[in-house]
Amino acid sequence: MNLSYWELKNWFTKVDFTIVGSGIVGLHCALALREKYPNSKILVLEKEILPQGASTKNAGFACFGSISEILDDLKNHSEEEVIQLIQKRWNGLQLLRKNLGDEAIDFKPFGGYELFLKDDESGYNECLQRIPFVNEILKPIFRNDVFNKEVDRFDFKNIHEYLIFNPFEAQIDTGKMMNALLQKAIANNILVLNQVVVSSYLDKGNSVEVQMNDFSFSTQKLFFATNGFAQKLTDNHVKPARAQVLITEPIPDLDIKGTFHLDKGYYYFRNIDDRILLGGGRNLDFEGETTTEFGETELIQNHLEKLLKEVILPDTDFKIAHRWSGIMGMGSSKKPIVEPLSENVFCGVRLGGMGVAIGSLIGKELADLA
The missing domain is CATH 3.30.9.10 (D-Amino Acid Oxidase, subunit A, domain 2)
Structure with a gap:
């Protein structure tokens, strides 16, 4: 990534919380963090143009x-x-x-x-x-x-x-719901970046290094809200x-x-x-x-x-x-997984096909782990 000084300074420097996944869980996690930490820098990374998975594809x-x-x-x-x-x-x-x-x-x-x-x-x-x-x-x-x-x-x-x-x-209207959620996130000074793929991470104890293909940055806490794509994170x-x-x-x-x-x-x-x-x-x-x-x-x-x-x-x-x-x-159980993966890395996944119903609550529970 050929980033300018301005891009590095405004998006990838002194990041407090990074959330992977801009669906129902990810954006509710970001909003809950904003409420708890009003002055924090919150970054949401999404690998596609729109939230990938089921948040914009469910039946409402x-x-x-x-x-x-x-x-x-x-x-x-x-x-x-x-x-x-x-x-x-x-x-x-x-x-x-x-x-x-x-x-x-x-x-x-x-x-x-x-x-x-x-x-x-x-x-x-x-x-x-x-x-x-x-x-x-x-x-x-x-x-x-x-x-x-x-x-x-x-x-x-x-x-x-x-x-x-x-x-x-x-x-409900799924498209209107996600549009309203994205607008609320942006109105609360939450940075949402699309078409960014996180390839790996390293918890260093006092921060987490997040690797995105040919570029990396540091964040204090890292949250995964990737639900159907969380198989490797949770050992199957x-x-x-x-x-x-x-x-x-x-x-x-x-x-x-x-x-x-x-x-x-x-x-x-x-x-x-x-x-x-x-x-x-x-x-x-x-x-x-x-x-x-x-x-x-x-x-x-x-x-x-x-x-x-x-x-x-x-x-x-x-x-x-x-x-x-x-x-x-x-999964074999329908109970969502909301847990730490390491000291500064957390996940909120396995919604069991009930993302509309449970996603907002799992996002809040995920933020509470911080």
């Missing part, structure tokens, strides 16, 4: 887990762990709304629904039977019943009679998980409104701008989708279109307008 669900996903989590985590996770997600959503405001993120409390395909008899019956149990364990958080059954009013096809409704779910406790998405052209008189889940959260769809946005299908090819490569596959995209034709929009002509993918951070 302000959710904390469908009932089938919660019941599935109870098979792999203790009841206490699951309740703590949902509490964190709920707290994170409230923090996001408080930090940015509902108007800025286009927050719409339409509620959430879970559908069950006709061939999922056992999952459907289990979820219906266990509604009272799940409501009971979540009552300390929500002070009210979270889930109840409703007759399908959307004319979906090839599903069971009842949907399970959750009035606490909402949808974080695995990348690609999520594929498509969106239709606008559909006249579209009557579907809300956030919708299928199959333990592996499929999800919503209305946005008179369109249907549909994503998921990672469970069709776990090995292939454990990747940091962006892209779409015929297997998953064809299955998403099949769901549109046979379940979601069976009597409606539609065209696919656009397809994309994002990279999430998963």
Whole structure:
């Protein structure tokens, strides 16, 4: 990098805090540090033009887990762990709304629904039977019943009679959220540099040397908020998980409104701008989708279109307008990793596909490690 005196002086000298990753976690970490250390120099480094990973690529669900996903989590985590996770997600959503405001993120409390395909008899019956149990364990958080059954009013096809409704779910505009977050960071004198790749770091005890290809600088503290790209940082406790998405052209008189889940959260769809946005299908090819490569596959995209034709929009002509993918951070546990990597280096990763819900809180917890 051929840097001038001015560039070195203003961006890379006397840096107090450096954050790698300008997504939901990274920018909330920077804002929390600014609040705690108002006179500090804070630098955020992003390897792409926009936040890479899932922060600008997610479906915009302000959710904390469908009932089938919660019941599935109870098979792999203790009841206490699951309740703590949902509490964190709920707290994170409230923090996001408080930090940015509902108007800025286009927050719409339409509620959430879970559908069950006709061939999922056992999952459907289990979820219906266990509604009272799940409501009971979540009552300390929500002070009210979270889930109840409703007759399908959307004319979906090839599903069971009842949907399970959750009035606490909402949808947001992901692009507006990240735009508001970036604007707030800049307004708080946080330096955000794009297309900067951190190749390595060295904790020297009294500072950290950050290496960026052919250039290095020193920072007092270094934070990694790289989620799906954090595999090497955490000794394989974080695995990348690609999520594929498509969106239709606008559909006249579209009557579907809300956030919708299928199959333990592996499929999800919503209305946005008179369109249907549909994503998921990672469970069709776990090995292939454990990747940091962006892209779409015929297997998953064809299955998403099949769901549109046979379940979601069976009597409606539609065209696919656009397809994309994002990279999430998963692991054997859904508990986020917020921990020191050395004396002056920290990470906040493994958001388990719940970045919108939990990202703001993980960013704050990451800043607290300083």
